[in-house]
Amino acid sequence: VFRQLEEFLYPQSLEEAVRKQHEYGDAAAPIAGGTEIVPDMPPEIRCLIDVTRLGLSYIEDDADGLRIGATTTMQQVAVSPAVAMFANGVLSASCCHGWPKPVRNAATLGGNLVGAGPFADTPPALLALDAEAVVARFEGEEQIALQDFFLDYRRTAVGNGILREVRIPRPAANARGVFLKFSRAPGEQALVNVAVVVELGEDGVCQKVRLAVGAVGRVPQRFQEAERALLDKPLQPDCIDDVASVVVELIDPVIDLRASADYRRELTGMLTRRALHQIAS
Amino acid sequence: MNIQLEINGTGRQVDCAPGTLLSDLLRSLNLCDEDGHIVLLDGELVRSDLALAAQAHGRRIVTVDILGDNERLRFLSECVPGDRAQRTALLLQAQALLVSGKATDNLSLENDFEGIADAVPADALRELLQRLQDEAQPLTGGRTC
Numbered sequence: 001v002f003r004q005l006e007e008f009l010y011p012q013s014l015e016e017a018v019r020k021q022h023e024y025g026d027a028a029a030p031i032a033g034g035t036e037i038v039p040d041m042p043p044e045i046r047c048l049i050d051v052t053r054l055g056l057s058y059i060e061d062d063a064d065g066l067r068i069g070a071t072t073t074m075q076q077v078a079v080s081p082a083v084a085m086f087a088n089g090v091l092s093a094s095c096c097h098g099w100p101k102p103v104r105n106a107a108t109l110g111g112n113l114v115g116a117g118p119f120a121d122t123p124p125a126l127l128a129l130d131a132e133a134v135v136a137r138f139e140g141e142e143q144i145a146l147q148d149f150f151l152d153y154r155r156t157a158v159g160n161g162i163l164r165e166v167r168i169p170r171p172a173a174n175a176r177g178v179f180l181k182f183s184r185a186p187g188e189q190a191l192v193n194v195a196v197v198v199e200l201g202e203d204g205v206c207q208k209v210r211l212a213v214g215a216v217g218r219v220p221q222r223f224q225e226a227e228r229a230l231l232d233k234p235l236q237p238d239c240i241d242d243v244a245s246v247v248v249e250l251i252d253p254v255i256d257l258r259a260s261a262d263y264r265r266e267l268t269g270m271l272t273r274r275a276l277h278q279i280a281s
Numbered sequence: 282m283n284i285q286l287e288i289n290g291t292g293r294q295v296d297c298a299p300g301t302l303l304s305d306l307l308r309s310l311n312l313c314d315e316d317g318h319i320v321l322l323d324g325e326l327v328r329s330d331l332a333l334a335a336q337a338h339g340r341r342i343v344t345v346d347i348l349g350d351n352e353r354l355r356f357l358s359e360c361v362p363g364d365r366a367q368r369t370a371l372l373l374q375a376q377a378l379l380v381s382g383k384a385t386d387n388l389s390l391e392n393d394f395e396g397i398a399d400a401v402p403a404d405a406l407r408e409l410l411q412r413l414q415d416e417a418q419p420l421t422g423g424r425t426c
Contacts, residue, residue, distance in 0.1 A: 002300030008282060008335035034332045038302070048299070050336065073324075079392075098302065101396045102370060105325040 008048040014054045014136055018162050021049060022138035032071045033106035037113035042256035051162060056110070059083065067169075070110025072161040074122075075101065077109055083272045087129060087169060087197045088179030093147050094125035094179045094195065098186035110124040110163045116154045116219070117189075118254070123150065123220040124195035125179050131168045137161035150219035172208070178275040182267050184258065190215040191259045194271040198235070198279050206230045211272070216253045216264050223247050226272075235280035244272040284338040287347060288312060298335050304343075306334040312344045319370045320344050324377050326370055326397075341375070345369045370397050375410055 011017035021028050028047040031037055037048075056069035059090035061082040068077060077083055078096035096104060112122045113133065123146070131146045135158050144157050151157055171177075177197040181190045192215050199208040209227040214220035226246040233239045285294050288310070297306055304318050307329055318330040321343035374397050394406065 001302065001305065002333075003298070005298070005300035008299040008333070010338065031333070031336065033327075033337055035328075038331050038333060041300075048335070050338075052336070088283070093356050099396075101374075102319055102326040102328045103331070106327040253343075 001056075002041050004041070004043065004046060009047060009049045010053060011049060011051075012053075014056070014162065014164065014197070017049050017051055017054060018136045018138055020047075021160055021162055023162055030110075030114070031074065032108040032111050034111075035103055035107040036111045043159075046200055049162075051110075052141075054163060063170075064167075066168040067108055068166045068168070069109045070114075070165055072110075073105055074099065074107045074109065074112065075104040078104060079120075087142070087171045087175045090128060090177030090179045090195055090197060091122065091125045091168070094121040096182075097121050097179070097181045097193075098183060098188070103187075109166060113149070113166070114156055114158055114163050116150055116156045118153060118218055118220065119193075119215045120202060120220070121179075121181060121193055121214070122189060124193050124212035124214040125177075126166065126168070127220060127222050128177060128195040128197040128210040129168045129171065130210065132164050133158070133166055134164045135161040136164045147222060153218040173195065174198045174201070176279045177189075178278045180271045180275050181260075182271060189258075192216055192222035192267040192271055192273050194268065194273040196272070196279060197277075198230070200235070200279075204234045205232055206235060207232075211247065213247065213251065213268055213272075216251045216268055218254070223250050225250060228275075230247055235276055237277075240276040240280070242271055243276065244269045247272050282335065284335055285337065285340045296322065299333070302330060302418055303332040303334045303337055304329040306337075307342075307344060307375045312346055314410055319366060319373060321373050321377050324381065326374055326377070328329040343373065345372055367397070371401065371406075371409075376400075382425070 005027065009020055011020060021030065024047050026044055027261040029037060029045050029047055030051045031048040032052050052071050056071040058069040059072060059076065059080050059082055060067045066082060066086060072094040079090050083089065109122060112120050127144050133144045133146060133149050135142045135144060149157050175197055180193045181193040183190050188193045191214065195212045197210045198206050201207050209230045210222065211227050212220060212222045225245050229243050229246050230239060248265050251268055253261040255261050282299055283294060283296055284342050295306060319326055322328045322337060323340050330335060378393055
């Protein structure tokens, strides 16, 4: 029993949920599946706001791209044909990488983002897809590019708002994506995860590159210098090696009980090379 | 706080603290043993030790007790090398699929049981499903074992 919790609210609308979150401020947090917040309840939380009854579980595919509601479960995203069509299903892969089904059925895409765990799997994939978050606030709605979403360890730009949906612009037809994760065992947190989306021209030259890495720093991040290093170049082994070297140079890996900084550097280079080789093939 | 939920087909009103884990609530009702964290919440397998009881307000919960049979668990234990938690997940997923009306012949072992029955021989799984379907035990009643 979490004795710190004094209230559990069931708002009837998103507006009511936003109002309550605004009133309670840092003492309240939204809860959907609970798999992020229940095992790691922040000590300041006194009130939880159930956001699972607000109609935020949906995946909509329109002319502009995908709109995924914040309480859509990881399982729903993982098996969605619409999501699988976007850059070879790079997001689908990140939602089902080793997690057991009872966790995927409860965990939500919104929870994975707002929880802002540095080892989360969907953030690198969404960064590589140029996604943006739509946050409902007391003052109104705000759209935040995912690149600006993660501020620090377990801290996001959502603040006292409530994440409503994630929008993913439709990638070009020639976009190919890969998500790779390395963990000690299936279902464990990533030691490193990498997502890459590349648009290849007919001549095999990279027209657009997005490369994001998670689990090495306090927040997942894109490496634009490495992305630029591939622009207008073919995905040949020497170019791939060069880009992997740039990424390894740029990262400043965290050290924890599971891996040293050198090991994470090695893994990052290896996964980057592997992802780009998979796209090339 | 007062929450209302349906457990194994029976409606209940329960008083609990807002921070009560769902697994603790089920244990207090003698519906969750030490390995039995897996339950069906509105037909989906979830871990009750990662959810609060308050999240289940207004929802349907099915625990493995609904199946009420040690015989099927014994049958499973003969063919499943995993632990009781894995067998629980397998039984509940099988039950959920059958209750949803999915015919045994249309089940995909790779998709419908992915991550749950990876170590279970396909023949044993089909036999289990057939037994559950033949007995067609309705999802009503409470703890029977």
